[in-house]
Amino acid sequence: MDILNNLLYGFSLGLQPSNILACFLGVLMGTLVGVLxxxxxxxxxxxxxxxxxxxSPISAIIMLAGIYYGSQxxxxxxxxxxxxxxxxxxxxxxxDGYEMAKKGRAGPALGIAAFxxxxxxxxxxxxxxxxxxxxxxxxxxxxxxxYFSVILLGLTIITFLSQGSKxxxxxxxxxxxxxxxxGLDPINASPRMTFDIxxxxxxxxxxxxxxxxxxxxxxxxxxxxxxxxxILKTKIKNLLPSALDWMQSKWAILRGTLVGFFLGIxxxxxxIIATFVSYGLEKRLSKNPEEFGKGAIQGVAxxxxxxxxxxxxxxxxLFTLGIPTNVTMALLFGALLIHGMRPGPLLxxxxxxxxxxxxxxxxxxxxxxxxxxxxxxxxxVKVLKIPYRxxxxxxxxxxxxxxxxxNNSIFDVLVMFIFGVVGYLFxxxxxxxxxxxxxFILGSIFEQNLRQSLLLSxxxxxxxxxxxxxxxxxxxxxxxFATSFVPxxxxxxxxxx
Amino acid sequence: xxxxxxxxxxxxxxxxxxxCYKSFSMGIGTFRSPGSGFLPFWSGLILGILTIFxxxxxxxxxxxxxxMAKLWGGMQWPKVIxxxxxxxIYAILLPTLGYLIATLALMIVLFxxxxxxxxxxxxxxxxxxxxxxxxxxYVWLKVQLPAGIFGF
Numbered sequence: 173m174d175i176l177n178n179l180l181y182g183f184s185l186g187l188q189p190s191n192i193l194a195c196f197l198g199v200l201m202g203t204l205v206g207v208l209x210x211x212x213x214x215x216x217x218x219x220x221x222x223x224x225x226x227x228s229p230i231s232a233i234i235m236l237a238g239i240y241y242g243s244q245x246x247x248x249x250x251x252x253x254x255x256x257x258x259x260x261x262x263x264x265x266x267x268d269g270y271e272m273a274k275k276g277r278a279g280p281a282l283g284i285a286a287f288x289x290x291x292x293x294x295x296x297x298x299x300x301x302x303x304x305x306x307x308x309x310x311x312x313x314x315x316x317x318x319y320f321s322v323i324l325l326g327l328t329i330i331t332f333l334s335q336g337s338k339x340x341x342x343x344x345x346x347x348x349x350x351x352x353x354x355g356l357d358p359i360n361a362s363p364r365m366t367f368d369i370x371x372x373x374x375x376x377x378x379x380x381x382x383x384x385x386x387x388x389x390x391x392x393x394x395x396x397x398x399x400x401x402x403i404l405k406t407k408i409k410n411l412l413p414s415a416l417d418w419m420q421s422k423w424a425i426l427r428g429t430l431v432g433f434f435l436g437i438x439x440x441x442x443x444i445i446a447t448f449v450s451y452g453l454e455k456r457l458s459k460n461p462e463e464f465g466k467g468a469i470q471g472v473a474x475x476x477x478x479x480x481x482x483x484x485x486x487x488x489x490l491f492t493l494g495i496p497t498n499v500t501m502a503l504l505f506g507a508l509l510i511h512g513m514r515p516g517p518l519l520x521x522x523x524x525x526x527x528x529x530x531x532x533x534x535x536x537x538x539x540x541x542x543x544x545x546x547x548x549x550x551x552x553v554k555v556l557k558i559p560y561r562x563x564x565x566x567x568x569x570x571x572x573x574x575x576x577x578x579n580n581s582i583f584d585v586l587v588m589f590i591f592g593v594v595g596y597l598f599x600x601x602x603x604x605x606x607x608x609x610x611x612f613i614l615g616s617i618f619e620q621n622l623r624q625s626l627l628l629s630x631x632x633x634x635x636x637x638x639x640x641x642x643x644x645x646x647x648x649x650x651x652x653f654a655t656s657f658v659p660x661x662x663x664x665x666x667x668x669x
Numbered sequence: 670x671x672x673x674x675x676x677x678x679x680x681x682x683x684x685x686x687x688x689c690y691k692s693f694s695m696g697i698g699t700f701r702s703p704g705s706g707f708l709p710f711w712s713g714l715i716l717g718i719l720t721i722f723x724x725x726x727x728x729x730x731x732x733x734x735x736x737m738a739k740l741w742g743g744m745q746w747p748k749v750i751x752x753x754x755x756x757x758i759y760a761i762l763l764p765t766l767g768y769l770i771a772t773l774a775l776m777i778v779l780f781x782x783x784x785x786x787x788x789x790x791x792x793x794x795x796x797x798x799x800x801x802x803x804x805x806x807y808v809w810l811k812v813q814l815p816a817g818i819f820g821f
Contacts, residue, residue, distance in 0.1 A: 222812070223806075223810050223812070226810065226811060339719055339722060339723055339726075340723070342715075342719055343681060343716055343719045343720060343723070346712045346713075346715045346716040346719065347681075347684070347712075347716060349708060349709075349712040350684075350688050350709055350712045350713060350716070353708055353709045353712070357695075357705040359705075360705060362695070362705050364695050364705055364706070364709065365688075365691055365695075365709070388756075391752075392749050392752065392753070395745065395748050395749055395752055395782065395783065396744045396745050396746055396748065396749050397744050397745065559786075560783070561780070561782070561783035561784055561786065562780070562786070562790070562794055564779070564783075565775075565776055565779035565780055565794075565798065566798060568752075568756070568779060569772065569775075569776070569798065569802055570802075572756075572759070572760075573802065573806050573812065573814075576763075576812075576814070577806070577812040577813070577814075580813045580815075582760055582761075582763060582764055582815075585760045585763070586760055589753075589756055589757060589760055592753075592756075593753065596749070601673055601674075601676075601677045602673070602674075603677075615708075618708075619707075619708045622703070622708065623703045623707065623708075626700055626701070626702075626703055627701075627702065627703075630701050631699060631700030631701035631702075632700075633700075
């Protein structure tokens with residue numbers, strides 16, 4: 173009953189005109205960035221973050237959250253029509269979605285992706301409502317050692333799962349911690365590595381850093397080597413899946429929902445992994461696995477459901493533990509702090525209006541997305557046809573305005589420019605910026621909890637093994653770090669036949 | 670030898686030394702009482718150790734040779750330089766020229782960077798972008814865009 177009452181309270185907030193508008197803008201922009209390969213949800217959120225300063229915290233988070241789960245819907249459109257994933261979580265959809273489109277079944281592919289996303293997103297929100305309160309109560313037992321250990325584990329998992337070289341990923345993580353320490357010491361307020369630049373006393377801005385690393389660098393890479401996008405010339409019809417399509421997809425949607433939700437809670441590429449796991453599962457369980465990769469509708473339904481329910485699951489650690497599980501959640505974490513709210517177990521107690529307002533808006537947003545994604549597909553196709561040489565100046569302009577409007581400061585634009593160059597060089601030299609951004613955003617609370625723990629234990633690291641929670645998390649983190657560099661593939665090759 | 674990784678590794682090694690050196694002046698403290706430089710020092714040290722591993726493994730690797738030239742060979746990197754120069758000059762001149770004039774100039778450069786669209790597309794695209802962004806951000810969202818010496 174409590175959940176129902178809280179949800180009704182949430183709807184009383186979510187259905188306010190300002191919040192409906194914020195939700196609509198968020199899901200619309202999310203779908204747009206999902207459709208357009210390049211900028212991605214993190215870039216879009218960081219650009220629009222300063223715009224949210226004029227909104228209430230609830231409206232701001234509703235809009236930013238809408239961009240996130242909206243982008244999951246939009247990403248499938250390019251996967252199916254161009255064979256280029258709009259988002260990393262839509263990579264798997266290319267395998268069968270594009271094949272369906274080549275066979276003249278683009279409509280059912282787009283339709284089942286939209287409906288599967290809607291069902292999974294809705295069920296994911298139910299899971300978010302059910303699990304958040306108990307987890308928040310559990311998290312109240314956390315002290316500095318527990319927080320430090322769980323954050324360490326989260327950062328290790330994310331780095332472990334990042335693309336490319338693990339060694340380079342850990343280097344990025346370390347560099348992110350270094351960047352996070354620029355500014356005033358959070359404990360004694362003495363300036364650190366500010367080089368007598370006043371603007372650095374508040375640290376390096378999150379928005380210019382993320383916009384530079386993601387937005388500007390992506391544009392530079394595309395200017396250097398323009399990718400050709402050829403939209404499949406096919407009639408998009410029968411967007412409403414047939415009875416046979418539903419029969420074939422229903423279990424894939426339900427399984428994808430469960431897989432996505434629970435994997436979305438885990439730090440790391442939860443949604444991305446969820447899509448691969450869902451695809452693998454559907455192929456394994458299918459009576460006709462040979463059809464996968466050739467246009468099996470389950471190959472679209474499962475992963476697209478998984479990525480949407482994962483986006484709901486990802487909110488749980490953020491709201492209840494105050495630990496973001498991926499870059500997008502880290503940005504939301506930063507946004508909550510900027511709006512004066514500390515994510516964590518006390519968020520549900522101190523600001524229930526935020527939690528339940530956002531939850532109710534996610535229901536509303538999922539309905540909006542279903543409406544936006546089906547009838548507006550011809551519009552999205554037209555958007556896809558806009559040449560990149562027209563799009564990239566707009567993207568750059570939004571990046572600049574987003575960075576500038578944070579503090580009305582040219583310094584932030586210059587920071588964005590510098591990190592744009594840095595991000596471009598990272599890509600050329602094979603460094604994944606995602607671990608850097610995560611450690612950068614979490615660096616401050618990571619450091620505070622580390623130093624507080626050491627003060628409590630008088631310098632002994634055994635405090636991180638004292639309680640069951642911190643002992644498990646710390647041990648797991650150490651094991652993951654140690655096994656990161658073990659060449660399992662080579663060891664398997666050496667086993668006697 | 671992977672020159673790309675060895676080269677970048679030397680850069681990171683320099684960063685690591687610099688950060689560790691600066692941390693001493695901030696005061697590393699002790700494990701009992703960590704100082705301001707505690708996290709930067711240990712992060713810098715970890716970065717340095719990982720970088721040494723990278724340099725060593727890249728230097729002894731016989732396969733996967735990636736030269737610096739290959740990174741930019743066949744790419745339109747001059748356009749990247751041009752885009753960066755345009756962005757940098759824009760950032761410097763924005764407070765002086767004001768948003769409308771500076772952005773108009775930037776858009777003219779960027780719209781022509783990857784080929785020359787038809788004149789009407791340029792005119793509509795550039796002016797539409799500048800004025801639409803002005804209305805959305807300055808008028809509607811009340812973002813304080815710089816006015817410059819001309820007052821707009």
